[in-house]
Amino acid sequence: MEFGFWEVLQILGSLAFFIYGMKLMSDGIQRAAGSQMRNILRTMTKNRFLGVFTGFLITALVQSSSATTVMTVSFVNAGLLSLVESAGVMMGANIGTTITGWIISLLGFKIKLSAYSIPLFAFAVPMLLSNKGKIKYWGEFLLGFAILFMGLSLLKKAVPDLKGNPEAFAWLTSFANWGFMSRIAFVFIGALVTVIIQSSSAAMAVTLTMVAQGWLPLDIAAAMILGENIGTTITAELASLVGNTSAKRSARIHSMFNIIGVLWMVILLPVFLPLVEKFMLTVFGSDDAPMTLAAFHTFFNLTNVILMLGFVPFLVKAAVWSVKGSDEDDDEFRLKFIGSAARTPELATVELQKEAGHFGEVVSRMSGLTRDLLNATEAKKQKKLLKKIKKYEKVSDRMEVEITEYITKLADQEITPKTSLRLRSVINVCNDLERIGDVYYQISKTIELKNEENAYFTPKQRENLNLLNDKIDEAFLVMVNNLNTPSYDSVSKANAISLEKEINGIRNKLKEEHLDNLGKADYNVKSAMIYNNIFHALEKVGDHIINVSEAVVGEI
Numbered sequence: 001m002e003f004g005f006w007e008v009l010q011i012l013g014s015l016a017f018f019i020y021g022m023k024l025m026s027d028g029i030q031r032a033a034g035s036q037m038r039n040i041l042r043t044m045t046k047n048r049f050l051g052v053f054t055g056f057l058i059t060a061l062v063q064s065s066s067a068t069t070v071m072t073v074s075f076v077n078a079g080l081l082s083l084v085e086s087a088g089v090m091m092g093a094n095i096g097t098t099i100t101g102w103i104i105s106l107l108g109f110k111i112k113l114s115a116y117s118i119p120l121f122a123f124a125v126p127m128l129l130s131n132k133g134k135i136k137y138w139g140e141f142l143l144g145f146a147i148l149f150m151g152l153s154l155l156k157k158a159v160p161d162l163k164g165n166p167e168a169f170a171w172l173t174s175f176a177n178w179g180f181m182s183r184i185a186f187v188f189i190g191a192l193v194t195v196i197i198q199s200s201s202a203a204m205a206v207t208l209t210m211v212a213q214g215w216l217p218l219d220i221a222a223a224m225i226l227g228e229n230i231g232t233t234i235t236a237e238l239a240s241l242v243g244n245t246s247a248k249r250s251a252r253i254h255s256m257f258n259i260i261g262v263l264w265m266v267i268l269l270p271v272f273l274p275l276v277e278k279f280m281l282t283v284f285g286s287d288d289a290p291m292t293l294a295a296f297h298t299f300f301n302l303t304n305v306i307l308m309l310g311f312v313p314f315l316v317k318a319a320v321w322s323v324k325g326s327d328e329d330d331d332e333f334r335l336k337f338i339g340s341a342a343r344t345p346e347l348a349t350v351e352l353q354k355e356a357g358h359f360g361e362v363v364s365r366m367s368g369l370t371r372d373l374l375n376a377t378e379a380k381k382q383k384k385l386l387k388k389i390k391k392y393e394k395v396s397d398r399m400e401v402e403i404t405e406y407i408t409k410l411a412d413q414e415i416t417p418k419t420s421l422r423l424r425s426v427i428n429v430c431n432d433l434e435r436i437g438d439v440y441y442q443i444s445k446t447i448e449l450k451n452e453e454n455a456y457f458t459p460k461q462r463e464n465l466n467l468l469n470d471k472i473d474e475a476f477l478v479m480v481n482n483l484n485t486p487s488y489d490s491v492s493k494a495n496a497i498s499l500e501k502e503i504n505g506i507r508n509k510l511k512e513e514h515l516d517n518l519g520k521a522d523y524n525v526k527s528a529m530i531y532n533n534i535f536h537a538l539e540k541v542g543d544h545i546i547n548v549s550e551a552v553v554g555e556i
Helices: 005-043 048-062 065-077 083-096 098-108 113-128 133-158 170-177 180-197 200-212 218-231 233-240 245-284 289-322 345-375 379-411 417-452 459-483 494-517 525-552
Strands: none
Touching: 005 133, 005 200, 048 065, 048 083, 048 289, 065 083, 065 245, 083 098, 083 245, 083 289, 098 200, 098 289, 113 133, 180 200, 180 218, 180 245, 200 218, 200 289, 218 233, 218 245, 218 289, 233 245, 245 289, 345 379, 345 417, 345 459, 345 525, 379 417, 417 525, 459 494, 459 525, 494 525
16 A cells, blocks of 8 residues: 555645634634633632533533633633632643543544535535524534534545554554653654644544554553643643733643643553553443543543642642743733734633723823823923823823734634624724823823923912812723723713713813903913813813723713
């Protein structure tokens, strides 16, 4: 039998087909039930035991431990999960991902699913053409399921049967005769394959196929499965690169948990694997290699979770020790919750809403700086405050651009109507926050001009501006609270509207007083015009603040 470049392409193409089906299936169910999964993750992680069950449940549903771990890291990054809670979810995800092995070994090798995959298209395609979002996304899930098993069927055909052609891959089986070193070598191979194709499920499908076709003995295939457990941690590590220190520590816990588990299992594999084989033979009456491998994967992860669950606090301490915090994490002049890598829109909205809240907090600080500038009398302090306000204005410009670019990347994907509304809300929020920064910068330039021309406010004018600033600070508090509400659906704009009316009322009163005083001989016109510009500009800040709350509640 010849095995050349064309045959390698057949295997790679079949694997790509399988991965595409897996992604389509996972993305479909995330779009169909993304909000429910976020709610589950938020509410069912009160302790590490519930976290394990939650991680298992979500991973079993989406058939992707990567999706669960990325979601978990993003929730830690957004401050919605603690490190201890995230550890439980990560452990549960490891158990949940073993369901994939069972599906493949029970259905993929026992039943000719490619024959059943074609009829699934008859259901999936009409669902995809539906105008109803939920039906459409469930259709996407079905289509992914069909493509996944067509890919698996093609993979089985592309991988030659070693039993019928023992001479073809004798070089590969020779690597299996090194004892303990063979196990170590194939752990590295399994990890490498998973890192390269970025899917532990796809790597597992390859391993199960190699075992079914006789390429590898069971113990070496088990070692590859262990390596795939390590390889899958790279997904969480990559997701955490753009996150804060807590996100990096969460990913590190996942890595340590998997690596420690693999270390003890590599040593005990000659004892553990025969016990699994005996169990399968006794309980199921089967010595089928793929099923035994799926059982080994489940028993290993289950045992590892049971053993390590009590050591979660120590894993957290080790993660804190290995991932040092930095002053940069406390720097308000950068994005905290999102990075350059856009993920599934339904899962990114939580981070985006947190980032919008952070943006609001940053911009609201300009109110205090402007108040200090209005009341400052020392030139040195005035210069320092002017520099700070200019810096904040540049920060607001940059944050708006970066958040908008992130949303643009998300918009390239298919988005549910509800998620689309949320993304538009965040864009409008950021637009108004950036304009607030512009207004405050213009106020600072006006005050700078006043100082240069030695114009002075009367005590009454300064008192009036401080009064208006007090009301704007109240409006900022309401705005930031609305932005930081986990569910925008529960936000009410009643308080924001009330404060906006009060701000307008104060502006109207100041305007009336200003016009009345213009005809008076002792009323300095130059300082009065600057005063007029400032209280009108502050009222514009109030307008943008109410616009933010309106965007939050969906009034676009």
